[in-house]
Amino acid sequence: MRNKKLRNKNSKKRNARKNAKKNVKKNSKNKRAKVNAKNIARSNLKIDFISSNVLNKKSEKSRITYILDIVKDGTILVTDGVMSPDEELDLIRETMRKVDDGFPGIEVCSLKREAEGYQRFAEQLMEQRYSIRKVINKIIGRASPQIDLKYGMTLIGPSRLIKKIKKSPDSFSVFAQLQK
Amino acid sequence: MVFVRFFDWLSGLLGFRKNITLGVYGEINVGKTTLANKISLDWAGEEVGIVSKIPHETRTIQKKEKVVIPLNGRRKIVLNLLDMPGLATKVDYKQFMKYGIKRKAAKKRAKEATRGVIEAIKWLDNVDTVLAVMDATKDPLTQVNLTLLGNLEAKGIPVIIVANKIDKKRAKPKRIKSAFPEYPVIPISALKGKNIDRLYKAIGKHAK
Numbered sequence: 001m002r003n004k005k006l007r008n009k010n011s012k013k014r015n016a017r018k019n020a021k022k023n024v025k026k027n028s029k030n031k032r033a034k035v036n037a038k039n040i041a042r043s044n045l046k047i048d049f050i051s052s053n054v055l056n057k058k059s060e061k062s063r064i065t066y067i068l069d070i071v072k073d074g075t076i077l078v079t080d081g082v083m084s085p086d087e088e089l090d091l092i093r094e095t096m097r098k099v100d101d102g103f104p105g106i107e108v109c110s111l112k113r114e115a116e117g118y119q120r121f122a123e124q125l126m127e128q129r130y131s132i133r134k135v136i137n138k139i140i141g142r143a144s145p146q147i148d149l150k151y152g153m154t155l156i157g158p159s160r161l162i163k164k165i166k167k168s169p170d171s172f173s174v175f176a177q178l179q180k
Numbered sequence: 181m182v183f184v185r186f187f188d189w190l191s192g193l194l195g196f197r198k199n200i201t202l203g204v205y206g207e208i209n210v211g212k213t214t215l216a217n218k219i220s221l222d223w224a225g226e227e228v229g230i231v232s233k234i235p236h237e238t239r240t241i242q243k244k245e246k247v248v249i250p251l252n253g254r255r256k257i258v259l260n261l262l263d264m265p266g267l268a269t270k271v272d273y274k275q276f277m278k279y280g281i282k283r284k285a286a287k288k289r290a291k292e293a294t295r296g297v298i299e300a301i302k303w304l305d306n307v308d309t310v311l312a313v314m315d316a317t318k319d320p321l322t323q324v325n326l327t328l329l330g331n332l333e334a335k336g337i338p339v340i341i342v343a344n345k346i347d348k349k350r351a352k353p354k355r356i357k358s359a360f361p362e363y364p365v366i367p368i369s370a371l372k373g374k375n376i377d378r379l380y381k382a383i384g385k386h387a388k
Contacts, residue, residue, distance in 0.1 A: 085327055085330030085331040085334050086331060088330070088331075089301050089304070089327060089331055092267070092268075092269055092297065093297075093301050095269060095270075096271070096295075096297045096298050097294070097298070099271050099290065099294045101273070104271060104272035104274075105268070105269050105270025105271055105272070106269050106270060107269060108269055108323045109323055110326075127334075131334075159270035159272070165322075165323070167319070167321040167322070167323075168321065169321070
């Protein structure tokens, strides 16, 4: 009887310790994220240059989540690729879902390099294939298929930092302001 | 009733009548509701929604059904007019507080605005023709405009760009024309009704 009671006591203690550890981890993660966001927003400007290869490996949904996680942390993301118009709309839609008191949204700007000749034909073919696969996947209840970013450049940043983007057909200027 | 329906069907078949769902899209505060009100007042005698200087005044889709615009001869076009919430990549509740709205109400408005944007995007699949409204006093090369036009092109939806607010001194509708040379651009003032006939003609010509 005594042994049983002791065992129960010990297991309760162990569980309590585990839970406490978990909570500490969670809290410290949240705190770290908050501190990072504050530091970035207040004093430093962090710009991540990410290869389109990284984004191309992800599905459309996880690509958008990945981008928004980075931007929500207060980082400006630059990549050597351009999303499809359809994906850009998905990015806006997903951003709207994530808008809260601390995250009012994003600023996006992209420069698309017009493909010529064979490349243009291949791009159009890929787009057609993608839209057909997307419809089929929607019907059979599968996730959206993967599609590579197009040639060009995209900048996505938190609207708290980026105050204005001035765009011309071949270039753009970004005006950012750090919060004091 | 049956006779009216049969007549409607027959006139549609003969090309005298076109039924279309017309979506009024654009960024915030470009005059979408003012334009929708003007179209609806001219041909249905009623306004569609409330106009305000505060951004995101239209946060739900405003509909006006059976707006009939007569075209040349016997032809007419029947519009299912949809005034959409403004598209945006950001909604900051603090922006509303500058207009004297209290924090709690501003937060509520921001939440409704985000829902409105999502709803407007969702409805892109259900419109036949789009009036892409742009403010002629501002730079038209924004990502929202480019994304909107890119999507409509990919979906094969006819677009008429409306360069609004030409009654203002700073208006430069030519800037919109040169930015989007591949689209029909109609410079108008929805508020004053300037050039509005040109827009109706363009709707009759380009709407599918």
